[in-house]
Amino acid sequence: MTDCFSFTLRATDGKARTGVIATPRGEIRTPAFMPVGTAGTVKAMLPESVAETGAEILLGNTYHLMLRPTAERIDRLGGLHRFMNWHRPILTDSGGFQVMSLASLRKLTEEGVRFSSHIDGSKHMLTPERSMEIQRLLGSDIVMAFDECPALPAPVAKVAESMRLSMRWADRSRDAFGDRPGHALFGIMQGGVTEELRAESAAALKAIGFDGYAVGGLAVGEGQETMFSVLDYAPGLLPEDRPRYLMGVGKPDDIVGAVERGVDMMDCVLPSRSGRTGQAFTRRGVVNIKNARHMDDPRPLDEDCACPACRSYSRAYLHHVFRSGEIISSMLLTWHNLHYYQELMAGLRGAIAEGRLAAFRRDFDAARAEGDI
Ligand SMILES: NCc1cc(CSc2ccccc2)c2nc(N)[nH]c(=O)c2c1
Numbered sequence: 362m363t364d365c366f367s368f369t370l371r372a373t374d375g376k377a378r379t380g381v382i383a384t385p386r387g388e389i390r391t392p393a394f395m396p397v398g399t400a401g402t403v404k405a406m407l408p409e410s411v412a413e414t415g416a417e418i419l420l421g422n423t424y425h426l427m428l429r430p431t432a433e434r435i436d437r438l439g440g441l442h443r444f445m446n447w448h449r450p451i452l453t454d455s456g457g458f459q460v461m462s463l464a465s466l467r468k469l470t471e472e473g474v475r476f477s478s479h480i481d482g483s484k485h486m487l488t489p490e491r492s493m494e495i496q497r498l499l500g501s502d503i504v505m506a507f508d509e510c511p512a513l514p515a516p517v518a519k520v521a522e523s524m525r526l527s528m529r530w531a532d533r534s535r536d537a538f539g540d541r542p543g544h545a546l547f548g549i550m551q552g553g554v555t556e557e558l559r560a561e562s563a564a565a566l567k568a569i570g571f572d573g574y575a576v577g578g579l580a581v582g583e584g585q586e587t588m589f590s591v592l593d594y595a596p597g598l599l600p601e602d603r604p605r606y607l608m609g610v611g612k613p614d615d616i617v618g619a620v621e622r623g624v625d626m627m628d629c630v631l632p633s634r635s636g637r638t639g640q641a642f643t644r645r646g647v648v649n650i651k652n653a654r655h656m657d658d659p660r661p662l663d664e665d666c667a668c669p670a671c672r673s674y675s676r677a678y679l680h681h682v683f684r685s686g687e688i689i690s691s692m693l694l695t696w697h698n699l700h701y702y703q704e705l706m707a708g709l710r711g712a713i714a715e716g717r718l719a720a721f722r723r724d725f726d727a728a729r730a731e732g733d734i
């Protein structure tokens with residue numbers, strides 16, 4: 362165990378890297394996938410079940426938790442780790458992204474964002490300083506700078522103006538975060554799909570200095586091809602010796618493509634949200650369990666999967682409980698999907714460590730081309 366935050370690169374294969382983030386609450390092997398526990402829970406999962414899938418870090422949401430039950434109440438109750446019974450590392454987002462996508466009556470100024478709660482209409486203000494205070498009260502191990510993610514498509518001038526505001530907010534986040542041994546502050550690169558703006562953002566963040574760097578403002582509807590064209594250069598603009606976190610990504614093939622381009626950490630609601638809508642990710646593609654063709658199928662979702670759903674239940678059963686709206690349906694499919702994502706990350710880490718990422722990619726693509734799932 363360590364009382365500080367550090368990142369150690371272990372091996373590279375092309376632009377891809379594998380390493381370890383050490384924190385006082387445990388280590389995170391990278392590339393890492395981080396399940397999202399928005400309101401203090403990964404939906405349909407117990408924390409011990411999330412740990413059993415192989416997850417070594419969870420995400421929490423400043424926006425949701427500040428509204429309900431409030432950061433002050435969680436602090437009084439011992440912090441988010443105690444509150445949600447997850448004692449490994451937690452990363453929390455800074456809240457700005459969710460405000461712009463969920464809250465109503467939003468007013469954006471240099472100071473921050475004034476908004477009304479989507480829960481009860483109460484008035485709130487988020488600033489870099491308030492976001493740092495909330496994330497400190499929650500006790501998160503990795504804190505995200507307060508940023509603004511512009512809705513795309515947007516004129517380049519608007520993207521530039523938004524990115525520069527985010528850089529001023531990054532500076533204020535750094536000042537407000539202070540010196541907190543064992544805790545990390547990550548800056549967030551913005552700049553849309555314009556390389557010059559991305560480079561300006563990276564330079565601004567490096568001048569401020571962060572423990573890690575996120576690529577924000579992607580996977581906001583631009584499509585995979587455009588996202589990859591930005592990822593062909595954006596991670597390389599960030600310090601090589603710090604973790605690189607791609608926010609809110611993605612489907613399995615997004616993840617493999619991002620790791621190939623030098624990304625170390627990713628998060629996405631997809632595996633858990635899809636689990637609740639009856640979609641199961643497998644090596645050979647997505648199984649929609651609600652499809653009638655599974656009604657009499659005695660096979661597991663994936664013969665090669667060791668998760669509780671695949672060890673003990675048939676597709677016929679999963680089809681039945683999904684169709685019946687039974688709670689166990691969300692439990693089993695979410696568990697399977699999170700297990701699949703962690704297996705994918707373990708496979709990527711091993712392939713990079715052994716210099717065989719190209720072969721991994723070939724196997725990954727070939728399995729998905731087999732069809733008949
Ligand atoms: N992929 C879109 C996306 C998603 C998130 C949310 S990632 C997240 C979600 C829940 C909990 C923790 C992190 C973002 N967060 C910030 N701060 N900035 C962005 O540009 C951005 C872009």
Ligand SMILES: [Zn+2]
Nearest residue numbers: 666668671697
């Ligand atoms: Zn499974």
